[in-house]
Amino acid sequence: MSDRLFDRAVRDWLDDGSDRTPPAAINAVLLAVTTTPQERDLRIPRRTTQMPTYVRLAAGIAIVAVVGVGALMYIGNSPGVGGAPTPSPTPTPVASAAPSAPPSLAPGISGWKPYTSAAYGYTMSYPQGWYVAGRASHKWEPGEPGTEEAAPFWDIFANDDGDGTVMLVAQVPAPAGADLESWDGLHAVHRELCDEPTIPGCPADYTPTSLCSGQQDCAPAILALNGDDPMPVALIGDPENGVVTVIWIGRVDSFPTAAKYGGTVQLLKSVLTQMDVRDPQPGETPH
Amino acid sequence: MDRDLVERARAGDREAFTDLVHQVSDTLFGVARRILRDPELAEDVLQIALVTIWRKLPHLRDADLFEAWAFRILVHACYAEAPRNRKWAATIRVLPTNQADAVDDVRSVIDRDELERAFRMLPLDQRAVFVLHHHVGLPLVAVAETLGIPDGTARSRLHYATRTLRTAFEIARTQDSQREGRLA
Numbered sequence: 001m002s003d004r005l006f007d008r009a010v011r012d013w014l015d016d017g018s019d020r021t022p023p024a025a026i027n028a029v030l031l032a033v034t035t036t037p038q039e040r041d042l043r044i045p046r047r048t049t050q051m052p053t054y055v056r057l058a059a060g061i062a063i064v065a066v067v068g069v070g071a072l073m074y075i076g077n078s079p080g081v082g083g084a085p086t087p088s089p090t091p092t093p094v095a096s097a098a099p100s101a102p103p104s105l106a107p108g109i110s111g112w113k114p115y116t117s118a119a120y121g122y123t124m125s126y127p128q129g130w131y132v133a134g135r136a137s138h139k140w141e142p143g144e145p146g147t148e149e150a151a152p153f154w155d156i157f158a159n160d161d162g163d164g165t166v167m168l169v170a171q172v173p174a175p176a177g178a179d180l181e182s183w184d185g186l187h188a189v190h191r192e193l194c195d196e197p198t199i200p201g202c203p204a205d206y207t208p209t210s211l212c213s214g215q216q217d218c219a220p221a222i223l224a225l226n227g228d229d230p231m232p233v234a235l236i237g238d239p240e241n242g243v244v245t246v247i248w249i250g251r252v253d254s255f256p257t258a259a260k261y262g263g264t265v266q267l268l269k270s271v272l273t274q275m276d277v278r279d280p281q282p283g284e285t286p287h
Numbered sequence: 288m289d290r291d292l293v294e295r296a297r298a299g300d301r302e303a304f305t306d307l308v309h310q311v312s313d314t315l316f317g318v319a320r321r322i323l324r325d326p327e328l329a330e331d332v333l334q335i336a337l338v339t340i341w342r343k344l345p346h347l348r349d350a351d352l353f354e355a356w357a358f359r360i361l362v363h364a365c366y367a368e369a370p371r372n373r374k375w376a377a378t379i380r381v382l383p384t385n386q387a388d389a390v391d392d393v394r395s396v397i398d399r400d401e402l403e404r405a406f407r408m409l410p411l412d413q414r415a416v417f418v419l420h421h422h423v424g425l426p427l428v429a430v431a432e433t434l435g436i437p438d439g440t441a442r443s444r445l446h447y448a449t450r451t452l453r454t455a456f457e458i459a460r461t462q463d464s465q466r467e468g469r470l471a
Contacts, residue, residue: 006456009398014422016399017326019317025330026312029337030305036338038299038345131302160301 023137023152034158106270108260125274126157133158163257180237220286293350336364355433405455413448
């Protein structure tokens with residue numbers, strides 16, 4: 001039996017099938033990483049072996065000197081051994097190091113980083129100290145399967161500290177005949193989208209809060225708060241392009257590590273200010 | 288492999304790790320799929336391996352060794368997960384019936400099925416050496432370094448794996464020839 005035949009058969013057999021990693025697997029990994037700390041490398045670099053002898057000698061003398069002086073100082077300060085007791089230092093008021101956050105920022109947010117979605121084309125900002133944990137691999141489509149955060153149509157942002165707080169953003173096409181010019185119309189869109197398995201914040205008891213998108217002009221946006229401890233979601237209508245931007249903080253308001261933002265609702269409101277979404281002025285309604 | 292990306296990910300930069308995952312995941316998935324012969328299990332193993340890589344990255348001394356190090360973690364994840372998921376994934380192919388070269392195609396499918404069957408009988412450590420050498424293209428010395436085993440061990444594992452596959456292939460070919468002889 002020829003080697004060539006065998007080698008070719010092995011090569012054909014090994015080349016069979018696709019090596020493309022399913023996007024959901026990648027997103028699941030990136031999401032897991034948001035809450036997984038790295039192990040600390042506690043090994044000490046072995047530098048002494050590379051040091052010249054005189055450097056090692058000097059280092060040794062320095063260590064002995066520091067330890068010796070420290071020991072003498074300790075003995076000198078110990079009551080009953082020698083020397084007068086040192087008065088304990090008077091506590092002095094310390095000014096808080098953290099500057100107070102501007103009103104538009106949730107506590108715990110020091111700034112913003114711009115992001116443009118490759119899949120959707122929208123641009124927004126996410127908090128400084130966060131990172132892009134997953135990029136949407138394709139646009140959301142009606143009937144898109146999967147209800148998990150790892151679904152591949154979300155752009156996912158997570159806190160760099162791995163505290164488990166995540167924000168997910170996607171754009172969905174408005175259903176046929178949808179009115180994206182009014183708050184009522186946007187509420188109706190939300191209710192309709194709630195039939196989709198992947199749109200969050202949908203229990204019947206959600207409280208829609210009306211917001212304005214645009215500093216000069218009020219286009220409709222809403223904040224949907226489902227239940228007493230909501231996992232907040234915001235919808236921003238874009239009548240021109242017939243799409244709705246969905247921003248979902250995938251944690252309940254009382255999520256322990258979100259306390260530093262004043263909860264996830266406050267965090268979402270803060271993100272919305274960066275997208276020019278605000279509370280309407282008295283008497284103001286969408287154009 | 289982008290050394291800077293590895294350095295940044297090692298320092299805890301999750302964004303860099305995200306980019307790194309996108310760079311290496313297909314290669315790692317391909318290796319896991321070939322060792323395990325089960326795409327779903329390979330997907331699970333890949334996820335375990337990538338999270339392990341993230342956790343242990345600070346221990347990686349030399350960023351240039353990232354790929355070999357990642358292969359080692361992946362192969363160990365295969366060793367750990369495969370015994371828990373013993374199942375036989377069916378491979379179904381549509382055989383052509385109206386083509387002039389149908390006989391060759393059928394023979395090719397039979398070859399692959401025999402190789403597949405024989406490969407699944409191999410222990411995982413032999414499979415790993417075979418895949419890293421024949422699919423990834425690593426020299427045997429590099430395979431040994433990657434898996435943390437002596438050169439001789441890598442050589443003998445490759446030898447046994449190749450012998451098993453070759454025997455299965457030759458038997459399939461012989462039976463095929465006999466069948467064709469009877470039909471003729």
